[in-house]
């Protein structure tokens with residue numbers, strides 16, 4: 001057992017251009033009993049303003065270690081960060097204290113409960129941890145040096161956690177900028193289309209969460225921040241003090257399971273101004289949550305900005321920091337230079353238009369993508385247009401007319417990302433430049449057939465992808481999360497979870513609403529054809545004359561999945577999935593992709 005929680009806060013006023021306080025303990029108000037472990041530890045960085053100056057505060061709360069330097073956490077990434085945001089205290093995916101203190105903000109960087117120097121139960125993305133975050137926000141607003149206004153700014157985990165805490169409305173919270181931050185734990189991150197997205201969760205948990213658990217021995221030796229103030233914990237104590245996302249997500253399947261239900265919250269409860277920043281290339285984790293978070297946030301003032309490029313770098317680009325600062329100055333300093341605080345003054349949506357084949361992971365080239373503003377999302381003038389699949393593997397706008405039933409087929413399941421079982425439907429070359437921006441759905445008639453000598457399959461997992469092929473026949477790739485090549489967009493659906501709740505207020509013709517309840521499960525019998533509507537994540541592309549789109553259907557992850565794979569042995573067992581999957585064509589069997597085509601403004 002580690003000793004009593006020590007109060008070892010130290011203030012350093014001389015070594016840096018700002019005041020640095022390390023290991024500050026924030027008491028937890030919502031704690032049911034006054035146990036010693038009920039504190040969150042944070043670092044505070046604040047401008048030297050003298051006694052009189054009170055400053056607004058930027059808060060982050062998350063797992064990656066308030067004291068693990070960015071240069072140790074990810075040296076390759078750190079080497080490429082905008083030098084203006086590199087300092088002694090730079091830290092992965094968070095605002096740089098040197099930069100923000102020099103612009104009149106205090107930065108409070110908290111270790112999440114059970115991680116780094118914060119004792120307590122480690123249960124990432126849970127209600128309990130959001131309550132602790134809530135206390136940190138209110139604490140930051142109450143400090144003598146604080147102006148009482150708190151903003152949230154951070155990438156990924158430090159973005160996703162913002163939606164959850166903002167929905168609880170802590171006092172002092174004035175604005176949030178969830179930067180590539182998913183908002184729906186089940187649909188965005190853990191069970192895409194109902195299928196366990198285990199690959200990323202394992203990578204993430206093993207590399208950068210469990211390695212920083214409070215009490216974990218050997219951190220300092222492996223250059224992973226300092227050891228725990230109260231000392232090491234035994235392996236047994238460590239295991240007792242945590243819930244493991246790998247285990248929890250494998251064991252829980254439905255949104256009415258207590259595990260998922262307890263993590264649910266209502267985006268509509270968010271009231272503070274929101275600037276949601278969505279990356280078109282983040283099409284396997286965060287993108288959906290930024291778009292849906294913006295759409296459903298209850299805030300009077302909310303904005304949606306699209307970017308491209310890697311997950312780690314654009315947050316620090318000069319032009320993106322200028323947007324962050326302008327937005328935060330408006331709501332935290334009362335200095336609104338552009339009109340963010342006047343409803344209707346600024347267009348809500350700032351699009352980035354992906355046109356041309358400019359290569360992958362080339363920040364300079366991507367700066368050539370044009371921007372256009374829109375007053376709403378999805379764009380009101382969208383023409384939802386059907387592109388029909390045909391058994392000759394084409395996509396066409398004319399309604400096909402077939403006299404007999406035929407199918408296109410592929411084997412299931414598929415676990416080889418390089419060489420998956422898949423079929424592709426290719427459009428005619430575009431005869432004019434065409435913009436596609438928004439939500440895509442696919443309507444398919446699918447069945448599974450038993451393989452000779454094998455058992456009856458009882459499930460179909462659909463993996464669909466939209467690809468863009470240039471006039472020269474080469475596929476156009478976009479920059480993915482880690483700088484890897486990704487296609488336009490993807491979608492997933494487990495056919496036993498096909499049930500759509502059309503009565504739900506969030507159901508849209510362009511985004512079928514699924515509740516994913518245990519009571520929604522419907523059987524999948526071999527040889528029976530099921531009509532399904534597959535949600536595909538939002539996207540944008542401006543196709544040029546001669547380029548084509550490809551709609552791909554597969555029985556497992558395909559190109560662009562990177563670490564975001566779905567191949568957990570108990571979630572996708574052979575006994576359930578093994579067979580031949582069919583898409584059926586014929587009288588009464590239409591299959592189509594509905595694309596959001598944007599006509600030019602009149």
Ligand SMILES: *[C@@H]1O[C@H](CO)[C@@H](O)[C@H](O)[C@H]1NC(C)=O
Nearest residue numbers: 008010022023226227228229
């Ligand atoms: C904060 O705690 C860590 C871990 O014990 C320690 O390495 C560091 O020196 C502490 N900071 C200060 C200023 O005492």
Ligand SMILES: *[C@@H]1O[C@H](CO)[C@@H](O)[C@H](O)[C@H]1NC(C)=O
Nearest residue numbers: 445529530531588589590591
């Ligand atoms: C296939 O989909 C069509 C709509 O395209 C639907 O009307 C029909 O009922 C489905 N076929 C079967 C056999 O379920």
